[in-house]
Amino acid sequence: MTPEDFRTHGAAMIDWVADYMERVDELPIMPAVEPGEIYAHLPDSAPEHAEPFAAILADLDRVVMPGIVHWQSPGWFAFFPANHSAPAILGEIAAAGLAQQGMNWATSPACTEVEMRVLDWLVDLMGLPEGWKTTGAGGGVIQMSASDATHVALVVARERARARGASVDDQVVYTSEQANSSVEKGARIAGFRHVRLVVTDEQHAMAAGAFDRAVAEDVAAGRVPAAVVTTIGTTATTAVDPIASIADLARPRNMWHHVDAAYAGTAMLCEEFRHHQAGIDRVDSYVFNPHKWMFTNFDCSVFWVADRRPLIDTMSIVPPYLRNEASEAGAVIDYRDWHVPLGRRFRALKLWFVLRSYGISGIRDRIREHVRLTHELAARLAADPRFVVAAPVLFSLVCFRHDDGDDATDALAQALNAGREVAVTATTVDGIRVIRVAVGQTYTEQRHVDRLWTLISDLAW
């Protein structure tokens, strides 16, 4: 495929995506395929000879599309959003075209420094500590996912505790029983055998007293508290752990304090939500995912550390073929030392495109509109005797249940999803079934939430 061919096929591909954007709100959100169906529709072996691009594009429609879940539908209220946006896609194209391998500063100064600058911007935009900028003692790095970032934080915590003589087998990680599964997964992968899921209060936030007691018990038993992971915006209900109280307890014990703001970090762009991160100046690391609610394609998970030295000390191994003047002089950031992979894409481009194309005011407006729509829906649910709002609405998620109990709640969730016009997630909170409605898809507007309300109201008995 020559550059001229690429020009032609690229234009066709762009039109295909633009057409998809235009029609995605009319597509049934969930596919109607059985396990193995897409696999069976693909041939048993790869083609021996080159095929024309038109054939590939036709198969994208014929074979792939029937198995696509329309995360980009404005009727998407399931999980958390995993948004694309037009400027983010354009940024992905630029990144794919330039195909940088930004492992070192020297292998792509642009990939490194655009990332430094854009993440430094976000420190200001989100009201995070000034020292987290690359101009300070800390710094930010784009990782693939919050799972990766949390895993890395726990590895650094483990090595810090080891340096003080604690065996991995004796080290303990604490998080709340409402934390995302990535915390326990990351801890297990990092080798921890003790993960304490601290009980939560009636708001589903970590109970600081229970955390304190759990730590004391472990210390009394000869174990070593290595890390605590608090959450701003839990997955089930967007609860917020008391960061400041936990920091007060964790710091004197030399525990690494990592904050998972994967979803709710985006809200911190708006000042009115920042009280939720009070105490953030006394934590060690923080992750938030622009690839959820900030209109930036996956993968784009931002990980900040207050002090970059322990991170780099843990992750850095420099073989001769990666040695270079700029790195040896210590004048640059080599992002290979900030995460597990060596290679890295130019992911900062899409973030830069998004910030410039929307402008900060544009992003803030959309976030606030999503939050407003969420509160409006919550008010409708609260006013209807059939429904109970099951958790405080802090950001853009409302959790509710049917007043008749779990079966009625599950039946409603199934009925909502069966229509394939909207998608919601059913889960369990405090042993009770609830429906999560996450408002935050790039294209979601008033009419889509109104339609969801109509469906809820019509389908519930």
Add this chain to the structure above:
Amino acid sequence: MTPEDFRTHGAAMIDWVADYMERVDELPIMPAVEPGEIYAHLPDSAPEHAEPFAAILADLDRVVMPGIVHWQSPGWFAFFPANHSAPAILGEIAAAGLAQQGMNWATSPACTEVEMRVLDWLVDLMGLPEGWKTTGAGGGVIQMSASDATHVALVVARERARARGASVDDQVVYTSEQANSSVEKGARIAGFRHVRLVVTDEQHAMAAGAFDRAVAEDVAAGRVPAAVVTTIGTTATTAVDPIASIADLARPRNMWHHVDAAYAGTAMLCEEFRHHQAGIDRVDSYVFNPHKWMFTNFDCSVFWVADRRPLIDTMSIVPPYLRNEASEAGAVIDYRDWHVPLGRRFRALKLWFVLRSYGISGIRDRIREHVRLTHELAARLAADPRFVVAAPVLFSLVCFRHDDGDDATDALAQALNAGREVAVTATTVDGIRVIRVAVGQTYTEQRHVDRLWTLISDLAW
């Protein structure tokens, strides 16, 4: 930005990339920027208001391009290639447009099953064991990088040894002194304290006898051999460890045997290279990177396991909000349980586009041409008394040195790179400075290698 805007700006972005493809061979490969220069050219804060796309595109040229390293130049002979290609970029656009979140089968059956099928194709295409297909006991998964895949393999090995009662502190990982740094990095991140870099023979391949002795010594000292990582195509010289001999020693000791074929795996598409992977039927896992030499944009690292159960047992944690019928029934693959991250992009699309657009014969032709060009260059070097070919040429890398010694070799490398028309890597092998020439960039043809030879010949004293 509306879909109509996207159509317009997308066409402009495609043209920009096509223009880049057309002119990349004329651009000075390495940028002439100082540390901090790109950072300083970006404003101190993000824009408050939306900016037109034309302004962003203009800044891509004005601010970003001066800091770009042209990995996509046909004069790129440094490191290993990190290739883009036209069909891979088109696949990236489709993936970005659909923006699937393929963590579970249910959250994107297409993302899951296209990946299963394409990786099953590759098992056949590369002559790998039939049981590695998803239809067998094993299976493949796309990870971000070989570093990630190797790290995961080592985590599984660690947990297997732990299940037999071995503390992490006592476990040992073996690899050769020529292994990629990602092995030691992955082992450290996985928590291993003992990493043995086994000595290599005169071909830079792991010495099986030395490996056997190292294992025996550790066992005698009460340590537990947990894993060995062999390499097909080392980074420095593309040496090949004796997979079969190491497998004979590792299997009776219950060690996890992981094979790093990150670069050379692509050569296995051609039957004449497969003797290098004799014994592969007796290893536990294998990684190769289509994002190096197979014309598929980063990130695309394929990780196979012979048996998927220990992998899934180690990585799987299922919270209530991820439970679903298809997964509970065991009828599907949930790729979230095959790696550290939960979320995942539809990376199989670009691989599918590449395989179909080139056809297998098209890919094989290019690989064989790169290998032929490499041998031709090696022959020229060998015939010139100023140069010494420093390692056997097995694939598409030639390592050579100046006969006058390290200073002459380093001076030549510097002179070659200073011209910015080609890029090579200087490194150290067996304590001696060598120049690595990796032939394998998507656009590299006869005339580019001829030009490199002219430059070498002219610049060497």
